[in-house]
Amino acid sequence: MPARADRTLASLAARMERAGANLTIERPGAAPLAIGAQPGRARVVFRDEAALAPLVRGDHLALAEAYLHGRIDCAGELAEIVKVTDVVALDESRWDRARVALGLLLRGRRAMNRDAIAFHYDRPPEFFLPWLERWRSYSHGFWSGPDDDPSAAQARKLQHAIDALGLRAGDRVLDMGAGWGSFVEYAGLQGIRVHGITISREQHRFVEALIRARDLPCSVELVDFFAYRPRERFAGAVFLGTLEHVADYRYAARFLARHLAPGARVYADFVSRCAGFRTGRFLSRWIWPGTTSYVDLAALVRALGEAGFHLHELGDDALSYAWTVRDWAQRLELQHKALAERFGEPAVRAFLLYLWGSHHFLERGHTLAYHLVAAREPRRTATSASAAAATQATPNASPIRP
Numbered sequence: 147m148p149a150r151a152d153r154t155l156a157s158l159a160a161r162m163e164r165a166g167a168n169l170t171i172e173r174p175g176a177a178p179l180a181i182g183a184q185p186g187r188a189r190v191v192f193r194d195e196a197a198l199a200p201l202v203r204g205d206h207l208a209l210a211e212a213y214l215h216g217r218i219d220c221a222g223e224l225a226e227i228v229k230v231t232d233v234v235a236l237d238e239s240r241w242d243r244a245r246v247a248l249g250l251l252l253r254g255r256r257a258m259n260r261d262a263i264a265f266h267y268d269r270p271p272e273f274f275l276p277w278l279e280r281w282r283s284y285s286h287g288f289w290s291g292p293d294d295d296p297s298a299a300q301a302r303k304l305q306h307a308i309d310a311l312g313l314r315a316g317d318r319v320l321d322m323g324a325g326w327g328s329f330v331e332y333a334g335l336q337g338i339r340v341h342g343i344t345i346s347r348e349q350h351r352f353v354e355a356l357i358r359a360r361d362l363p364c365s366v367e368l369v370d371f372f373a374y375r376p377r378e379r380f381a382g383a384v385f386l387g388t389l390e391h392v393a394d395y396r397y398a399a400r401f402l403a404r405h406l407a408p409g410a411r412v413y414a415d416f417v418s419r420c421a422g423f424r425t426g427r428f429l430s431r432w433i434w435p436g437t438t439s440y441v442d443l444a445a446l447v448r449a450l451g452e453a454g455f456h457l458h459e460l461g462d463d464a465l466s467y468a469w470t471v472r473d474w475a476q477r478l479e480l481q482h483k484a485l486a487e488r489f490g491e492p493a494v495r496a497f498l499l500y501l502w503g504s505h506h507f508l509e510r511g512h513t514l515a516y517h518l519v520a521a522r523e524p525r526r527t528a529t530s531a532s533a534a535a536a537t538q539a540t541p542n543a544s545p546i547r548p
Contacts, residue, residue: 262436285387311382323388334362399453
């Protein structure tokens with residue numbers, strides 16, 4: 147490698163060390179490059195000089211793709227390796243943003259949403275279920291601490307959603323983006339009539355079978371949220387990790403104003419950022435293509451207010467989400483070989499990068515996570531029992547009350 151590239155690599159290594167990374171870089175024809183006080187915690191092996199070039203020029207997408215396709219191998223703690231994201235640019239290029247805008251213009255949001263959801267979710271459930279917990283939730287739980295049981299954390303969040311909405315047996319509630327039936331099953335076992343909607347065919351089939359197997363008083367419908375026209379009003383609604391796919395907050399707020407019964411509430415949890423709500427180039431290419439984006443919290447609250455909603459609760463869940471994705475990543479690592487044999491090595495490596503990267507961004511504060519509760523009527527009490535319980539259970543989930 148030319149001397150100039152060597153100097154660039156040495157500079158990058160120094161910046162990674164200042165960012166707290168601990169790893170060793172190995173490349174052909176050169177001595178191993180140790181970074182940090184504990185370089186044995188992780189090892190990155192570049193199989194050829196061409197695989198190293200993206201790191202030298204700071205191209206995170208090309209670097210990730212070299213890993214996906216086996217030109218880079220990693221061993222040890224991937225959590226250390228993803229700290230490289232602190233020293234390379236992650237945001238989309240102008241061309242990437244223009245491509246999405248052109249797609250919206252030519253194909254429309256519904257078509258792009260359908261393709262994006264199919265790309266991510268229409269893998270067989272057997273890809274996801276081995277690394278999800280008992281409730282199969284694909285959003286964060288409420289963790290009491292970093293060593294909490296993940297299934298207990300998810301149950302705590304699901305119960306908080308039920309309590310925050312004031313749901314009782316026999317109530318009919320909308321689950322927008324039903325996933326693999328987490329809320330459908332948890333609430334359905336309490337006699338709550340959950341109606342889930344999804345545009346993922348795989349998830350629709352899974353939840354239909356779940357409802358039959360568990361004899362739940364619930365239903366699921368294969369329909370786009372933007373085309374959905376309920377025949378009756380709901381006693382509540384939940385958006386568990388699905389607002390990221392609904393960038394039109396005004397439409398969502400008007401939908402809720404029309405289709406929630408008087409006194410009904412909505413519960414939502416989501417990831418956000420302070421600015422720049424589009425996902426980066428790697429995520430938009432390999433994980434979340436199309437229109438998926440971080441939630442713009444200010445725009446969401448403004449849209450709810452314009453539709454007549456009052457914000458009853460807003461909680462910071464960043465650490466709980468960090469611990470959730472850490473647990474997913476660790477479980478996926480345990481299933482790496484078996485899942486790669488069935489679904490391909492690139493797919494497993496892509497999700498490992500996604501999960502460990504998400505954990506890093508949440509811990510560093512680059513990504514934010516929240517839950518909120520809103521209703522058409524003002525909040526009558528200063529603090530609800532369920533909100534207080536959730537605050538005690540989740541170290542960083544203190545409700546922010548307007």
